[in-house]
Amino acid sequence: MLTGTADPSGAVVLVTAVFLASTVEMVEALTIVLAVGVTRGWRSALEGVAAALLTLGALVVAFGPALVHWVPLSALRLVVGGLLLVFGLQWLRKAILRTAGLKAKHDEDAIYAEHVAELSDSPRRSGRDATAFTVAFKGVFLEGLEVVVIVITLGATSHRLGLASLAAAAAVVLVVIVGLIVHRQLSGVPENAMKMGVGLMLVSFGTFWSAEGVHASWPGSDLAIPVLVAFYGLASWLLVLALRHATGELPSGLAAGGEASHG
């Protein structure tokens, strides 16, 4: 069982899942923040970012340890496992459909242009820019909320809340540094592949913990997690192949991005 001292493969999958999920969400947030900073100025945009990150950190501190200390482990695993299973299936389904060309890929360039156009149109007042603060705060907070749920659920259930938080913080720092260096939205990041990876891991953890929560017995204990990742990876690959076969290769407009998708 994942207790924080057991098999390290569980920890590797945990860190990878949190890091990738955080990177994907922070790339999306960076697009919004850059659009705000470029069009409205950086001071209020960065204040919005700081306020959102502090709020997200406070949520982890408030709810993470409480879950670990006050909720019985089997109940925690059942509820968290169910949450991760549903959430992971949504990510995986979306990534499969995008890979198969049945859903438009997330287009950071189009989303950036859309935000710049909207922000340029709204009037500006002297002093603190409430619009810039609000849009930057909302962008970081809403994208980060999914990360907080993943950090709290994965971290609390495996009793590795600190490790999960560190992985998320590392992703935030990485995206900020890369964003500062290139000073543009990160449209080259393979978001869909990363979402596929996160989806695979969330579904694997979700299956593992929800089954443990109802007292199923996994052969190999924690070693079942990487096996689950491989199993779901194979199933997803077969699904993509079947969809491509059924639809006759990628529709070109969708493969190139098509209409910007925010999901």
Next chain:
Amino acid sequence: MVERGSGNDGPVILRWLTAFGRFWWDFLIGDTPELFVGAVAIIGLIAVICLHPGLRTAAAILAPVLVAGLLTASVRRAANRGPS
């Protein structure tokens, strides 16, 4: 975002609760209710099987097979609706 209450929209706490409920609805159900219902049904079935102690390992092996089936059904449902 914190919004000031205006008499027409009801108490702030009610709007916060509504927003909280909407977040979880979008988070768990959104446009794929079949995934939520299917996952709950699978966990329920595994729980029933685990009531028999001798079948607990079999239940664990069955779980990912059922989840993969659910994913396949949901993806096929989306594919049948066409590109989005």
